[in-house]
Amino acid sequence: MFIYVNGSIIKKEEAVISPFDHGYLYGMGLFETFRVYNGHPFLLDDHLARLNEGLKVLNIVKRFTRGEVKDALKLLLDANGFSNAYIRFNVSAGIGEVGLQVEPYEEPNVLIFAKTLPEAGEMAEKKAVLLRLKRNTPEGLTRLKSHHYMNNMLAKRELGSAPDVEGIFLTAEGHIAEGIVSNIFWAKGNTIYTPSLATGILNGITRQFIIHASKRLGMDVEEGLFQAEDVIAAEEIFVTNSIQEIVPISVFEGQTMPGKNGLFVQKLHQVYRQSCKKL
Known part of the structure; x- marks a missing residue:
């Protein structure tokens, strides 16, 4: 190579x-x-x-x-x-x-x-679990995609090597933050929720794309400080990053979710796939 x-x-x-x-x-x-x-x-x-x-x-x-x-x-x-x-x-x-x-x-x-990589295809589901390790605060005013990756590495060791599971960080204050290598979203009614940048998360590029795409689909988008209970009450959950794209969550903390059968995540996946083709 x-x-x-x-x-x-x-x-x-x-x-x-x-x-x-x-x-x-x-x-x-x-x-x-x-x-x-x-x-x-x-x-x-x-x-x-x-x-x-x-x-x-x-x-x-x-x-x-x-x-x-x-x-x-x-x-x-x-x-x-x-x-x-x-x-x-x-x-x-x-x-x-x-x-x-x-x-x-x-x-x-x-x-x-x-x-x-193979050509992009169908969505692959994952399970999600809350990590015991807390999300560290950014080194500066905002989180950069930097070489400082020990928090992520230690979280991955806690989670283990299973490829179909993503670990979700909480902040020290107990707010939902982000995945080890992803941003997290969930939908309920006509609103899509995602943690605020005030939690110290990375402002993912796919995160930004999903926020804009959700608004174009007529969804309300709420960024804020949320607890695990807010996610558990969701109708759909998914995580995102630039390599794995949109990953539906089939189980969150032991609770079964729609995964790739979720109607909203299917709409988003269609928008994402069309956008990849346009480039």
């Missing part, structure tokens, strides 16, 4: 970065994950907008344009022979001295990883 490293396509076994990279030493780095459908990166502009805003926060002097990223992706996809793929676009701060740096990072390292 080939990866992209600072403008070059190289074999993964040959990829190296300096041990003085502050992405390694201090977690100063960001990443975006998204899907490529038939060679086209879905919601790329939204991912780059979030990435570029995060780079400002980390004082990394680099901004990415749609054109340069599409060119880089084409090189990588062609080298690997992929047309449908998982992409991880990674930016680390670059080399610095040992110690906390105040000055801007002017030479970041850019790495892009790709894994082949």
